[in-house]
Amino acid sequence: MVHGHYTMNTSILVSKSDKIIKGEISLPGSKSESNRALIMQALCKKPFEIRNLSIADDTVTLSKILNVDIKTQQTTIDVGPAGTAMRFLTAFLSVTPGEWILTGTHRMLERPVKLLVDALRLLGADIEYAGNEGFPPLRIRGKNLELTNEISIDGSVSSQYISALLMIAPTLPKGLILNLIGGVASRPYIEMTLAMMAELGIKHDWTGNTISISKQEYQPNDLYIEPDWSGASYWYSMVALADEADIKLIGLKGHSLQGDSVAAKIMENFGVSTEFLKDGIRLTKENRPISVDFIDFEHCPDIAQTLAVTCAALKHNCTFTGLESLKIKETDRVLALQNELAKFGVSMTQDELSYHIDCDSIQIKSDSMAFINTYHDHRMAMAFAPLAITNGSLEIEDPAVTGKSYPSFWEDLTKVGFECKELETEIRN
Template structure:
């Protein structure tokens, strides 16, 4: 779908079975591990998320540094003439930008990594500085600290010890950890301050361990020696981030009976914490029959403070549910939301205002003010080229009679079947052509 859609739903009952795509977070890590292993590691159950398809396509392509062919199937947004290396356009895929920045420092030849206009506004400097400290040759093509970047692959490692701030994107840390075993001197990574999104770092290390890479983590220091990958298969779980939207649908329903096959209670994914968060809204998660059953029990919402530091990708979902229910909760741990696909704080503030709800920022604390909340007959949702904005607000169709969502195709980034899956539980999805 390349146009807006109109969402409607008769009744507030959600029942059905939904088969989710593979975890984008796991897939993107697994693909880089597979590439670095020289084929010793194989990935099973690849996600069909656009970001993963883009990354897989790039890693499976043979880099020819003597030409300037653009990969990933779209025109580059970088300079019109490239006289350096191959131009690789990752579009809006932020994970691909971070992981490939580290990956290409180890590959022969020269590349320029670029992306969408929004990608050029998302900082890469902290990761580039860390790689430069190791000895990598990375320069900026346009704006200092931001893509596009020029990478000359293959370098003499100057040190094994680097420091990086813990309160920035965990993808910077993961990018470094993924290449650590391939560094001649290994890597000793010192994390400064509090670690944001810790479960994502733990996921990376757990997947590396599955692939035969050992590590130590003492206090704030993660060490990985130079070592070989083992021969193994990396199975990818269904996506807990995608599951979160079904928890939101259940939370806004009067009655819910949903089954999500393949999900387990011992997931590597930090977003599996959605089971605990949504228990506050009366959603019970029962793991059996090879998946999780969601049921709804109407109960008072008691919890007032939600710390999203370790699961920032759930923030929009939880905030929208609270707003829709008129629950004036307080949120912390949202520091990274401003450098995502869009400034998610500003986007949330803009869209919640359409139902009279304010998201008030006070330092690093955010509070919902629902005192003027109302439910309009129709509502238009701007998505800001952000897949999670579209999916976080879609459940509102259960309480707003007619919900129009801008540029429905944005969900392809992580959950291409989202609109089709909504139809399976009674949502009506109509394309609104311009």
């Protein structure tokens, strides 16, 4: 797979000769919004347009599956490494006439789907495990789901399970009453789903821990996809690590459907000021002491890696919570962070549901160079890249991995004075 000129068998040397970053960046469309919009578009009986659709790998994959593979009745649907697509399609294919095998990469076959499959089976879905119990690949026979219209699901594991069920809810013969048990992980993502459904005419009621959606038809209405706040978080990190910064991010707005927009508030504590403009936001650096030592990522887990690296680079001890969902992502992101931060003498230790980042033995020096393993995880590559500001340079494996959510990431770094040089990869552990 190729993104720009980067391939899977290269690494990238990222360096920065000073601590000044200035420039204007157009972020890709939100992958989270784009993937939801594509499923809703497929469920709507009349066509509508999606504007500013993400060009991320996951979105391109899902679009092809919905618009080509399913329409031509391909029996094997391969999502590759796209976790959101796996979860959304598990529900979507359950109500789509046909017989399907839903599969993905080796890592995808290690990511659990049992909670979602159990919930769909209660509704009447015909799903079998084609491999290990509780994991893809899945054999799905799409049909009307008429067994019941009320189910319960653990809300603390993955908001994507809940969003997958909610999006098919209006198409079910009696709608859906969904009871969420326990806490609700990543609640903003569920709110995003419901808000986008509302743009297409779908009404819901969320009272206490119960979300109710009656049988209704999606109404066509062109959707505009916001730029990606998760992608913005890496720019916040760069500004936090810079001595001097003035970055404009085009198209972002204060009132966002994306939970990761909380990055603006969190990063205030690290000296990053956000000015909301008519056509985007402006980030500038204020030199003031860091004013936070505890951050809860329950509702914004995708920016935890960014903040962990930011804390390390600034030699700031901090405690994180809300990281449990990171263990079932593209990789075990907690373990990946522990491994890579340890290369700089930073420890990340677990105490029940808290994780303590300890920088007392840190060894970040402007004349040293580290090699960062990415574990096939786009966020590992992008979270560590800003370290070049404080470390001078670092080598990051598999630069193409950023295509999963932010294909132009390395090109955008060069626009603000980073040097990004492709290298041939050596085998490293």
